[in-house]
Amino acid sequence: EAGVAQSPRYKIIEKRQSVAFWCNPISGHATLYWYQQILGQGPKLLIQFQNNGVVDDSQLPKDRFSAERLKGVDSTLKIQPAKLEDSAVYLCASSLTAGYTFGSGTRLTVV
Amino acid sequence: GENVEQHPSTLSVQEGDSAVIKCTYSDSASNYFPWYKQELGKRPQLIIDIRSNVGEKKDQRIAVTLNKTAKHFSLHITETQPEDSAVYFCAATPPGGAGNMLTFGGGTRLMVKP
Numbered sequence: 282e283a284g285v286a287q288s289p290r291y292k293i294i295e296k297r298q299s300v301a302f303w304c305n306p307i308s309g310h311a312t313l314y315w316y317q318q319i320l321g322q323g324p325k326l327l328i329q330f331q332n333n334g335v336v337d338d339s340q341l342p343k344d345r346f347s348a349e350r351l352k353g354v355d356s357t358l359k360i361q362p363a364k365l366e367d368s369a370v371y372l373c374a375s376s377l378t379a380g381y382t383f384g385s386g387t388r389l390t391v392v
Numbered sequence: 393g394e395n396v397e398q399h400p401s402t403l404s405v406q407e408g409d410s411a412v413i414k415c416t417y418s419d420s421a422s423n424y425f426p427w428y429k430q431e432l433g434k435r436p437q438l439i440i441d442i443r444s445n446v447g448e449k450k451d452q453r454i455a456v457t458l459n460k461t462a463k464h465f466s467l468h469i470t471e472t473q474p475e476d477s478a479v480y481f482c483a484a485t486p487p488g489g490a491g492n493m494l495t496f497g498g499g500t501r502l503m504v505k506p
Contacts, residue, residue, distance in 0.1 A: 322498060322499065323396075323398075323481050323483075323498050323499050325496070326493050329493050336493075337493055372435065372436070380441065381426070381438065381494065382438075383435040383437070384435060385434070385435050
């Protein structure tokens, strides 16, 4: 089966700019997650979707981060405006049951 | 919410030796415990998982044990090889049906010296 697709692979932006990441989950996976992985740390959940509905966004900094999954398939994560501390790898994952499959991630550098 | 602690943060072993990584969790309702391996610059990949109705699971050189009473679980790698060098993450998730959020530990950087 095809994996979880993410783009772009890398992104460098200046602080206060905006950026968007895209994720296409494995076909048929109803649940989609966005995780933030800061260098040297474990992934931290930002938001979980079940189909096109939000299940958990309690750790999403809503003043600057937003995410959507309008048709229950692809998802986008946006940061506006970016801060230096947003530099991290943003991982998308999808699941059918309990096991996750991660995408390759987008490495964001905010300068 | 769930909190997962992982130790040690770094582990260096000689090729052929065993490596053990330990994790504790806080939510006694958690019932699924996967382990992920992440090589430098790559995505985390599931290597083994265990559910709360099982005490131990083995897959070739990798095994995971779970102690529900003590709320801790461990990853055991035997006969380590240089290609086992990576960062390993444990995770836990509470029950509730399909697609539950995982809470990850902080990771263990394993270095296997040839």
